[in-house]
Amino acid sequence: MQTSFDILLAMENIKQQLKVIIIQGLRINDRTPESLRDDQQLIDGDLEIDSIDILQLILEIERHFGIKLVDGDFDMAVWKSINTLAAAVDSKLAVKART
């Protein structure tokens, strides 16, 4: 059975992977994954991520985690920060694990 500590660890792991995907997938040269905060704003923030970057991120995230991040009931609030994006990825991974 998964403990709260395991869940926290899994979530932390997802955030770290997402930070690498953001930096590498969007070819951001002036930042490192470690420099991104968990509450880093994704849209309209200082990373200057636009609508096409979002598509690129969806591609990289879906390929990396083997999930379908965007489906019929996708909530745009997912893009608020790395925290919210990690939570969305985590929930899709949970669905994937159940099926």
Added chain:
Amino acid sequence: MRWYQHRFHNTKALQLMFDGVPRIPRFAHPFVAMLTAFFFSRLMKKERRAVARNLRQITGSRGPALHWKVYRVFYSFSNLMVSYIDLPQASHAQILSMLADGEYGAAIVAKYLEAGNGVIFWTAHLGNPEFASRLLELHGRPVNVARFVEDNPAEKLLRDRMASGRLKVIDLRDGASATIELLQALRRNEIVAIQGDRVYNPRHSAEVSFFSKPVAFPLGPFLLSQVSGAAVLPGFVIRQGWQRYRMLGGDPILPGTSSDSIADQVAALVRAVRFFEAQLSVHSDQWANFFDFWQAGLHD
């Protein structure tokens, strides 16, 4: 970003056309278009010169041959504008009757819709793209037209005229929510139509040799293809007489799956641009670009 706007692109001029043209007998429409094209080609000097420069680049023509081609561009544009009167209300039977050979790519679109990832129709400001979007309805799936609806009442008037239950205009100025809406449409196995010959976001474009000179084209449609798995079908609806059309479709472009997604997008873009170039070299007098394309299409 506003690419280009001529001084007659306003609601007054459009309303005048929508009210006036139906009062003229149909058989006289081509003749009125000839006169209108001549009048506007003389009046719009800046646009005439830009069209001449574009056509010289494409065809190499000069002198009277070039002037004739320039006039034909204005005539084709008259055809396009008049089509806004009947096209929005035309039934599917009427749409089919306007096709010169009845061919609208039914088999190929059906084949790619069967995969369940939707289809991306990649077109340009060549021929009649509005007719193309109505033709896409015939495949029995909702059609989502991606376009920048510029902050101009005339632009909104044309958009609202074309929108219907089956044909939805998705305004790319809505940013991330618009691109996600397009992705969701493809994941519902719907059709997305995009005009690929204008760059609104230079950061997401690639320069491709186009009639021997580099021009930037958007990569967005090919990224959308990668994310959704949808095939890109390049195609144009070419005018073959007054309000008579023919669909020209290129080979489907399937999304690349290598680890370098941007290289895959560029490779797909090059294939689409090559098809566009081939069609444009034959139908250059139907390319509605009234600004200097090679100048505007280059990155700073």
